[in-house]
Amino acid sequence: MADFDTDYLVIGAGAVSLAFVDTLLDEDPDCHITIVDMHAKPGGHWNDAYSFVALHQPSAFYGVNSMEFGGDVVDDHGPNKGLFPLASGSEISAYFETLMNRRFLPSGRVDYHPLSEYLGKDDNMVGTVKQVMSGKETTVQIRRKVIDGTFYKTSVPATHTPQYDVADGTPFTIPGDLPKLWMRADDLPGHYVIVGAGKTAMDAGVWLLEAGVDPDTISWICPRDSWLINRKYTQPGPDFFEGAVGNQIAQLKAAGAAKTGDEMFEILGRDGHMLRIDESVKPEMFHYATISEGEVERLRKIKHVIRRGRVSAIAPGSMTFADGEETVPQDALFIDCTATAVPFTESRIHGPQFRGDTVVLQPIHVPLVTLSAALTAFLEVAFDTDEEKNALGIPSPLTDTPNTYPLGMLTNYMNRGAWSKNPKIAAWLSKARLDPTGKTVAKMMAEGDTRLAVMAGFQDAVKVGIPGLQRLAVAAQAEHQDR
Known part of the structure; x- marks a missing residue:
């Protein structure tokens, strides 16, 4: 019992x-x-x-x-x-x-x-x-x-075990310990090395810069650059509604015009719907990280970005990659940001x-x-x-790259289409606080808000976007399964 x-x-x-x-x-x-x-x-x-x-x-x-x-x-x-x-x-x-x-x-x-x-x-x-x-x-x-x-x-830095060797005596920390540096104000590192390319690494970079660290004293090990969602297009409420819907329309049109997910992101990047830190580098990663244009502006101040793949070992003043070593000042503090959120x-x-x-x-x-x-x-x-x-409720894959993103996006639209046709789910969504659009649209409709006119372009975008997503998703499925 x-x-x-x-x-x-x-x-x-x-x-x-x-x-x-x-x-x-x-x-x-x-x-x-x-x-x-x-x-x-x-x-x-x-x-x-x-x-x-x-x-x-x-x-x-x-x-x-x-x-x-x-x-x-x-x-x-x-x-x-x-x-x-x-x-x-x-x-x-x-x-x-x-x-x-x-x-x-x-x-x-x-x-x-x-x-x-x-x-x-x-x-x-x-x-x-x-x-x-x-x-x-x-x-x-x-x-x-x-x-x-x-x-x-x-996984977060505090619970994550780095997948690279750390030599004894290497100045090493995690982002959570950065705010404690004030306690060693007379013995601060002369250089900082951010290890990792995801949003945690970006957060660490912005924190260092906002704390007054000279960007020339920061190195950034960035195995893969990432496309980033522009936060201004994810804002809630009527005041941001036109931008949010315009972003969805832009994504559908880009899917219809692109031959690959990579090309789709290039199109979205031209108008700022998607962002990247370095405009000269083609991002290979997309993990749904969302960032403001202000954060991107700050991160671009870090010029010493090391793109040599993943680091395999670190030691005082040095880093080892598959193609050789790179040096930094002996007192450089390595900041581990390699934990994967999901x-x-x-x-x-x-x-x-x-x-x-x-x-x-x-x-x-x-x-x-x-x-x-x-x-x-x-x-x-x-x-x-x-x-x-x-x-x-078909699960959407947590896509890793621009090419696999259309698979997740298509799944979203398939689910949304089914929900809109089901009276019980549609009624629930219209009152759901967690749904970015349902409750807002219901409120705007009740008030006769003229900003709803932006929705007029949505149906035309769907006509070209859904076939485009289906085409891109076929290739995405193969890449997603090969990972």
């Missing part, structure tokens, strides 16, 4: 799992939910992130449906000037703690087991939970399903979300992972069979 029972056992208390639970509480008022997580607090990887980390996307459509997040006043200074502010890591952590303590637990329908590990279940749906600190194991009878919220396996190149458990007694949460609208999880919870309650649910 199990120690306790529950309807749904949720593995993980990160943003994705919490968004699922939040919607499940509203849509199924009789269910009981148990959450098991290794961290001491809810929020998943936000507990481990570097102190100056900030949300890439606007807070307006991040978090959970039931609880507002972020203000409605745009930044009037800094690299994000003119755009809605980006929530800091501490603000995000506080948001999820408030959610747990003021909504989930007081409901009486959620049990939360922090500092605990889920060890699996037997054929009778009896799961085992182990407390991290004591090692004590308890069993839980799962009446309905296990919800696996660990698909993303987010495993773009790993195909562990790709497949349908609904798998009998298990739901594997995956993105069904990339890169909006919390919207995807919330809508998956709605599908779980509103529809009867796995076949129905999976047809309405």
